[in-house]
Amino acid sequence: MKTWKIGLVGTGYWSSKHLMAWARIPNVQVVALANRSRAKMLQKAEEFGIPPERCYESLQELLDGCEVDIIDIVTGPETHLDFVKQAAAAGKHILCQKPFAPSLEQAQEMVEVCRAEGVRLMVTENWRWLSRFQTVKALLEGGRLGKISAVRYIHTDYYTPRMAPEVELPQPFFREMPQLLFYEMGVHWYDTWRFLFGTPRRLYAETASVSPYVVGEDSGIIVLGHDDFYGFMDMSWATRQKLDYPLGDTVGPVHLEQLVIDGSEGTVKMYTDGRITFIDRNGVSEETVLEDGPLDHEESHFRLASHCIHCLNSGEPFQTSGEDNLITLRMAFGTYESAFKHAPISL
Template sequence: MKVWKIGVVGTGWWSEKHLNAWRSIPEAEIMALCDLNEERLHAKAAAFGVSKSNLYSSFSEMLEKADIDIVDIVTAPETHLELVQYAAASGKHMLCQKPFANSIEEAEEMVRIAKEAGVRLMVTENWRWLQPFQLIKRVIEAGTLGTLYSARYIHTDYYTPRMEPAAVLPQPFFREMPKLLFFEMGAHWFDTWRFLFGTPERLYAEIQRISPYITGEDTGIVVMGYDHFCGYLDASWATRQKLDRPLGTGVGPVHLEQLVIDGSEATLKMYTSGKISLVSKDGSNEWMIAETTELDHEASHIRLQSHFLECLQSGAAFDTEGSDNLITLSMVFGVYESAAKHEPVKIGGKNA
């Protein structure tokens, strides 16, 4: 069994999910960590058993000195292009955190650089690997719903109105992001939407900022159209519509997801509780196919990172190749273009 040696750059809040997953995969070994923040770097090294001799504040030094096969990039999108350039030049395969890039042009450049260097590049999109969406995908593929007609995806949270200046946030940079909800989370939602339904041909968006504590948007509705299928994403970090659990004393995300898919033979309903049900064709009967599912981020990263290694070993395409993520990013940026122009934006792709 080949054991892949991993170097992680970026030891912030979400890196814990990556590191826990690598530690859980027999074919992976965490060899080196890199971060400019020494306190954070040493804390993660202690937690995950990485030798002090394999800690770096310089990414180029880590690439030169550490015995690694793979670079796991868990940093902000504005750093990705430079990091990909360095890693590709060193012949390292790469897993790159979403959002992939601040622009389509930067994303295209990273894809080109990796291809020319002969290294593999996958975008870290864990949402499609979450338990409920994996189950829903199997139901769709089994033909249980018949021909799909429409989908309604609702994401609710009451997060941004609690981001007062004195509040301690897990990701405080959210306050200053000029593009917030659909840049930060849209990458997840649109990748999952494409995973379930294929790429829409067009989208239309309306967005709004509600919280006074942020710069970007925190609410919006996006309609996505195909030839014979349509759907919408209704997303907000500033709504009280579905507070079915305590928010807690800390200020952090409490993501509540709902999804309804109508088909010719049945309707599927995913509840915020984690239940997933089917409604019969005549509408007279509803039964549970899963009493509980979870937004199991820890486990989803194990599935995702295992898939990355399996594809490196076999040569198969990644589910979220860097080149494929260009389409997801076009939907993310399409939201802002459509909202600014008040008109639909063409995406193009396969029908559902």
């Protein structure tokens, strides 16, 4: 079995989850890091046993100085096009952080560059790999619900206190993003929706900026129309609807999600604590399918990275290839288009 050598670019807030995931996979080794801030990079290198001489201050230096097979890009979307071009030109396969790109045009260009260079491109969409959504997927594939009639997906969080200027955020750029909730987090939600239910035909959005500390939207409701059922997403970082943690807690974000799927044979409910139940078609009994479905980010990244390596070994397509993510991005950017026009859009 081939040993896959990884070069990771971007050693910021979320990179540890990538590095922990790669470390658990047989025949995979992170051999080099690249980051603009050398001090931060050396801290991460020491933590994960990477020699300081394999730490580079640019991706191009890493590509020139170290033999790798895969580049794992864990940086902001504004850097992705340049990094993907460099990695693809060097013949490296690529795992690219979400959001994939700041525009559909850049996303399409990255897909075309990788196709032309003959390298594989996968987007880091880990939400679908969380235990709770893997459990829901298994229920749907098992046919237990019968024919789906409606889906209700709700995300409630009071993130506003953590956005205050005096609070140190892991991602302070959130405050200045002109497109916030449905770009930064929405790509996760839309990708997971498509994973569970397929791509809808229509989308209608209403969004709002509630917090005085953010430029972009932090609340919104999205109606999604499929051929034979409908659904909605009611998503907010600015609601006190349900608080399961101390008000004003700055350690976060805390994700409080609910999902209800109605079908001809019963209903699946995901509660805010991650518990998943199945209610029979008569509404008489409620069976617990998953007792605790935490937001197990570390495990989700391990499953995602394992999928990446499996597909590279087998030649199978990635679930979240760059090409597939074009559809997810179309939904994210379509949210703003619909909200601006006050009209539905076709997908």
